[in-house]
Amino acid sequence: MSNKVFNILIAGIGGQGGLTLSRILAEAAVKTGFSVKTGETLGMAQRYGSVVSFVRIGGNTYSPIFGSGEADVLLGLELTESVRNMRYLRHRGLIIVADEYRPPSMASITGRAPSRSVLLAELARYNAVVVPARKIAVEAGNPRALNMVLLGVLNAATNILPHHVVEDTIRSIIRGEAGEKSVRAYYEGHKWFKNHR
Amino acid sequence: MSSLNPLKALPGTKLALMGNEAIARGAVEAGVYVVTGYPGTPSSEVIMTIQRYGGDLGIYVEWAVNERVAFEIALGAAISGARALATMKAPGLNVASDPVISAAYSGVDGGLVILVADDPGPHTTQTEQDDRWFAKLAKLPTISPSSPQEAKDYARVAFEISEELMLPVMLLTTTRVNHAVGEVILGEFKEPRRYKGFKRDPPRYVRAGMKWNLERHKWVDQQLSRVEEVTGKHGLNRVEGSGDLCIVTGGAAYNYVVEAVESLGLSGMTRILKLGLIHPLPARFILENIEGCRKILVVEELDPFIEEELAKMLYRAGLHIEILGKHAGWLPFEGELNPVIVREFIARATGVRETGGAEPVKPGVEIPERPPPLCPGCPHRFTFIALRSALLRNGFKPSDIPVFGDIGCYALSVNPPLNSIWTEHSMGASISMAMGLKIAGFEKPVVAVIGDSTFFHAGIPSLIEAVHKRVDMLVLILDNDIVAMTGHQSTPAWSRTETGRETRGISILELVKAIGVDNVAVVDPYNLKEAERIIGEYLVRKGVNVVIAKHPCALEERRTKHVEPYVVDAEKCTGCRACIASTGCPAIIMVEGKAYIIEEDCNGCGLCVRYCQYNAIVRRER
Numbered sequence: 001m002s003n004k005v006f007n008i009l010i011a012g013i014g015g016q017g018g019l020t021l022s023r024i025l026a027e028a029a030v031k032t033g034f035s036v037k038t039g040e041t042l043g044m045a046q047r048y049g050s051v052v053s054f055v056r057i058g059g060n061t062y063s064p065i066f067g068s069g070e071a072d073v074l075l076g077l078e079l080t081e082s083v084r085n086m087r088y089l090r091h092r093g094l095i096i097v098a099d100e101y102r103p104p105s106m107a108s109i110t111g112r113a114p115s116r117s118v119l120l121a122e123l124a125r126y127n128a129v130v131v132p133a134r135k136i137a138v139e140a141g142n143p144r145a146l147n148m149v150l151l152g153v154l155n156a157a158t159n160i161l162p163h164h165v166v167e168d169t170i171r172s173i174i175r176g177e178a179g180e181k182s183v184r185a186y187y188e189g190h191k192w193f194k195n196h197r
Numbered sequence: 198m199s200s201l202n203p204l205k206a207l208p209g210t211k212l213a214l215m216g217n218e219a220i221a222r223g224a225v226e227a228g229v230y231v232v233t234g235y236p237g238t239p240s241s242e243v244i245m246t247i248q249r250y251g252g253d254l255g256i257y258v259e260w261a262v263n264e265r266v267a268f269e270i271a272l273g274a275a276i277s278g279a280r281a282l283a284t285m286k287a288p289g290l291n292v293a294s295d296p297v298i299s300a301a302y303s304g305v306d307g308g309l310v311i312l313v314a315d316d317p318g319p320h321t322t323q324t325e326q327d328d329r330w331f332a333k334l335a336k337l338p339t340i341s342p343s344s345p346q347e348a349k350d351y352a353r354v355a356f357e358i359s360e361e362l363m364l365p366v367m368l369l370t371t372t373r374v375n376h377a378v379g380e381v382i383l384g385e386f387k388e389p390r391r392y393k394g395f396k397r398d399p400p401r402y403v404r405a406g407m408k409w410n411l412e413r414h415k416w417v418d419q420q421l422s423r424v425e426e427v428t429g430k431h432g433l434n435r436v437e438g439s440g441d442l443c444i445v446t447g448g449a450a451y452n453y454v455v456e457a458v459e460s461l462g463l464s465g466m467t468r469i470l471k472l473g474l475i476h477p478l479p480a481r482f483i484l485e486n487i488e489g490c491r492k493i494l495v496v497e498e499l500d501p502f503i504e505e506e507l508a509k510m511l512y513r514a515g516l517h518i519e520i521l522g523k524h525a526g527w528l529p530f531e532g533e534l535n536p537v538i539v540r541e542f543i544a545r546a547t548g549v550r551e552t553g554g555a556e557p558v559k560p561g562v563e564i565p566e567r568p569p570p571l572c573p574g575c576p577h578r579f580t581f582i583a584l585r586s587a588l589l590r591n592g593f594k595p596s597d598i599p600v601f602g603d604i605g606c607y608a609l610s611v612n613p614p615l616n617s618i619w620t621e622h623s624m625g626a627s628i629s630m631a632m633g634l635k636i637a638g639f640e641k642p643v644v645a646v647i648g649d650s651t652f653f654h655a656g657i658p659s660l661i662e663a664v665h666k667r668v669d670m671l672v673l674i675l676d677n678d679i680v681a682m683t684g685h686q687s688t689p690a691w692s693r694t695e696t697g698r699e700t701r702g703i704s705i706l707e708l709v710k711a712i713g714v715d716n717v718a719v720v721d722p723y724n725l726k727e728a729e730r731i732i733g734e735y736l737v738r739k740g741v742n743v744v745i746a747k748h749p750c751a752l753e754e755r756r757t758k759h760v761e762p763y764v765v766d767a768e769k770c771t772g773c774r775a776c777i778a779s780t781g782c783p784a785i786i787m788v789e790g791k792a793y794i795i796e797e798d799c800n801g802c803g804l805c806v807r808y809c810q811y812n813a814i815v816r817r818e819r
Contacts, residue, residue, distance in 0.1 A: 039377050062343075063456050086557075105783050
């Protein structure tokens with residue numbers, strides 16, 4: 001990677017592990033020798049609300065957040081939230097999104113929630129990489145490791161971080177058996193991207 | 198959550214730390230000995246970090262019942278020479294304001310630092326309060342960092358300044374510092390500073406003597422006049438670059454300024470004055486460094502605090518330099534700044550053309566809002582449903598009976614489908630505001646709902662008032678045995694504190710009885726029928742009637758209890774949406790016209806089962 005900053009927007013729902021994902025990225029980036037900044041939304045939105053994390057790796061950055069049209073990658077943990085946050089993507093930026101459909105419950109009641117196929121069609125217009133992340137995570141032993149599957153796909157697509165650093169960081173942040181499953185999910189995500197592109 | 202222990206990692210190590218973890222490290226490096234506060238986003242992780250990683254450091258680190266008590270504990274420690282830290286969010290400072298405002302008059306011997314976290318945005322706070330004004334009001338030296346590294350360094354410096362000036366120091370942050378992660382280079386540790394001595398000195402510590410108070414006021418003002426000189430050696434303020442375009446900034450806004458100046462190609466002609474000392478503003482530094490400025494841009498969040506102070510400084514110095522900031526309408530008074538707003542402002546103010554990229558992507562689908570709902574299995578959901586049925590059973594429409602809410606997760610019941618609370622104002626306000634409505638002449642029943650931690654924090658005096666003034670009302674204490682909304686902190690009901698100290702848990706039931714309420718009952722809201730019956734009965738009785746709806750927070754309960762999730766039998770589901778429409782449970786979604794339960798989110802409460810006429814929701818087969 002050059003001396004240019006690499007901006008990643010992680011979009012999801014509170015509880016999906018977006019915060020853990022951004023923290024693993026940040027620590028792994030620092031261990032690799034990059035400068036890093038992240039900006040998080042914590043608190044109320046943690047509970048099944050819309051959550052975004054800003055992650056900025058490399059370059060000489062100061063701000064923990066960035067503006068619309070400045071994300072190199074939109075990393076979506078859920079389809080609705082990915083489409084909601086597309087404005088952050090820069091021209092020809094990369095979209096990596098889990099094929100995970102969780103419409104807002106309010107909109108489900110009133111029937112206003114865009115369907116999965118409408119969201120997928122919208123994402124297809126921008127050549128989004130749609131990852132069967134839940135399926136891969138379940139195979140790796142834990143549906144909650146969906147975030148780690150996306151981390152694997154991200155690193156396969158961009159090659160920003162060495163495998164062993166990511167692996168160590170995952171293990172040190174997610175301890176015990178959950179950590180092992182997370183490492184597995186990461187490698188499965190990485191493999192999926194290599195096999196499907 | 199950091200992989201290396203941020204409190205034990207060696208000096209010189211570079212770690213990725215969140216601002217709040219960095220503040221925790223800075224305080225420990227400074228030799229803090231007493232740490233207390235009340236949870237509040239975005240401040241909570243400072244104490245949580247020391248509790249999690251500093252268990253064996255011998256530091257006292259516990260949550261207090263509220264911010265006022267927290268600050269008074271810290272003050273009591275600091276007047277004896279110990280180094281103490283009290284943490285809170287902005288509204289918490291309002292709660293603590295009584296002792297904080299008198300504290301400067303007594304002064305301290307050990308360093309006393311108040312961390313106050315403001316929330317431009319606002320992301321999680323009821324107002325966009327700007328506590329730089331509070332610094333002026335309370336006469337507290339105040340410093341404000343821009344990054345996690347500065348957050349750590351300033352936490353250290355704050356203790357030094359406090360001891361040198363003998364004044365409490367406010368470390369004032371915003372969400373984009375507290376919840377930002379960046380590289381932090383760690384420093385050396387000092388030994389924890391504990392009790393040294395405390396001598397009787399009434400003029401200093403007794404505020405009952407008006408003559409003493411006048412003298413102490415003079416002393417405070419004298420100390421404040423020394424702040425710029427005393428803090429000079431800590432490098433809190435600096436000038437970057439040179440040129441006749443000057444930008445004065447501080448806090449999180451500084452980051453946006455630096456990036457904007459670079460991306461607009463203005464680096465060679467711009468002088469940035471970065472202020473870390475916020476109160477009193479460093480007048481000498483500013484006047485020395487604005488010499489030759491053609492115009493001054495002030496970039497700051499929330500109120501035009503620096504801008505107004507700067508205008509006064511220039512006036513007094515007889516200088517006529519144009520100031521561009523909020524007052525002339527260049528920057529917004531409300532909401533948080535971001536890199537785009539700041540870049541556009543600087544471009545407009547300098548006449549530089551922005552070389553923006555292509556238009557951002559605009560999705561062709563409208564995406565509905567996602568307001569945070571109550572969690573799957575939340576006991577509060579049961580209580581609000583029981584309350585609604587109780588109202589209906591007594592012949593009231595829910596739109597007839599005001600439900601006064603309070604601060605906590607249960608405020609989320611404001612959203613459909615529960616549509617429950619009518620107000621949420623400040624800690625403890627539910628009971629007193631309900632009382633006010635009755636006194637004003639409202640004749641139907643009123644309901645106040647308040648959580649367990651909020652009740653301990655500020656609800657007890659309100660309940661005493663309601664009982665003593667004989668105002669009829671129903672008070673629902675939603676007791677989930679934890680401070681849930683801010684990330685599961687301990688309450689005074691626990692028989693072991695957060696750090697494992699054996700202690701004496703306070704019983705809400707005994708407390709309520711001792712206050713002398715007319716009727717009190719404890720129900721488990723999961724037992725919906727019983728909850729509905731008692732709430733219905735108490736709603737229409739004379740007097741102050743309390744129902745304690747007691748059931749552990751569902752997120753906490755699932756950590757210890759085996760959960761049997763439910764699934765939807767797609768053959769039987771007709772897609773009527775009754776399950777979602779009645780509960781608003783976020784574990785249920787509609788997929789291709791059928792209800793679907795996200796298994797790992799289901800807490801197995803079974804509430805949705807009651808609303809399915811088609812018996813389509815069943816326990817998962819194993």
